[in-house]
Amino acid sequence: MLGLLVRRAWAYRSLTAAVLATTALTSCALTALAVFGDAAADAGLRRTLQHRFAARTLLEVEAAVGEDGRAPTDALVRHAARDAFDGLPVHVDASTRSGPYRLPVGEDARGGGDDPRLTLLATLDTSRTSLVTGALPGPAGGTGAVPVAVPEEAARALRLGPGDRMTLADRRHGPPLRIRVTGVYRPADRNAPYWRLDPMAGRGVRTAGFTTYGPLLAHPSGFTGGRVAPAVVAWQARADFSTVTADRAGRLRDAARRAEARLGAEPAAGRRPPSRGPARRRPGRRRRQGRHRSARRARRGGTGPVGAPFGGLDGRLRTGAPRRVRDGPGGRRAA
Missing domain, CATH: 1.20.5 (Single alpha-helices involved in coiled-coils or other helix-helix interfaces)
Structure with missing residues (x-):
């Protein structure tokens, strides 16, 4: 056959x-x-x-930590960031912010009216900024005014320039803070996801019942030694996806959710003020001082401080409060 x-x-x-x-x-x-x-x-x-939905793949964390608690919390966040991206190379940016300070009353844009005019100090990656005039602030000395750089829009509104000095009133009843303007800066790329670390998104001025100018760019040394009390530390982690493959997407999503759950269960962050500025005083209502909320919440799309990337996960985690998670695209940044 x-x-x-x-x-x-x-x-x-x-x-x-x-x-x-x-x-x-x-x-x-x-x-x-x-x-x-x-x-x-x-x-x-x-x-x-890496491009179209880069802002939705960030892991963003905020925590109210004092000077002594920053190092262990920073180590915790960086370890969680490595786990969240399933071992991919990760870059973590951090920014330390002060509480709100009130600008002095004057005849120009710095004062007048019943609404408070506020500012805050923060550390930023200077490579993400473009210097307009003057110089970037150097290390803060043990005494004397704290050197700061002012955002371009805020400098224009407040009529500030290099060499100007002023004394800020601490809205949290701390000692007044003397500052010296060394320069004026603007974001190198305001649309970059990095500026989500800035509560004003790189715009320099924000109005929401009251007007906040800033942040005033300060050297990290200003937040040590008791010169400026840190109120909030924010982290932003982004991964290098140049080697990721489609069959790894599910593992990335699961790893991000595990990292979010781990961060939400950690009590190391401490407490934070209820907002980035005081509420407007209303007739017949006494303003409550010293009220605190949890420092940790989950954010994706700019709606809260611990954000998990991938899979449309958008939620908030608060110590001592229920966890709320909703599926869908990233939310809008709150004013």
Whole structure:
């Protein structure tokens, strides 16, 4: 039987060769299409994560920690960031912010009216800023005014420039703070996700019942030694997705949720003031002082401080409060 098949195939050897060649070519084409489809899916995922939806892949954390608690909390957040991205290379930015200070009353934009005009100090990555005039602030000395740089919009509204000095009143009943303006800056790229670390998103001025100018860029040394009391530390972690593949997306999502749960269960963050500025005084209502809320909440899309990337996860975690998680796209940044 086998011999008969061989003889028949040899008799029609041209047709047999054509069938074999067609089968081989079809197999190669299907294999190439499958490989191309996988490569296109991987490239599309990387482009989406690194560009189109880059802001939605950030892990963002805020915590109210004192000077002594910053180091252990920083280590905790950085470890959670590595876990959240399933071992991918991760870059973590951090910014320390003060509580609200009231600007002095004057005849120009710095005073007048019943609404408080506030500011705050913060540390920022100077490589993300562009110097307009003057110089960036250097280390704060043990005595004397704290050197700061002012955002361009705030400097224009407050008529401030290098060499100006003023004394700020601490809204949390701390000692007054003397500052010296060394320069004026603007964000190098205001649309960069980095400026989500800034409560004013790099705009320099924010009005929401009261007007806040800032943040005043200070050297990290200003937040040590009791010169400026840190109120909130914010972290932003972003991963390098250049090697990620589509079959890893599910693991990334699960890792992010585990990291969010771990951060939400940690009590190390302490407490924070209820807002970034005081509420407006209303007739017949006594303003309550010293009210605190939890320092840790979950944010994605700018709605809260601990944000988990991937999978449309958007929630808030508060110590001593129920956890609320909703599925959907990232929310809008609160004013």
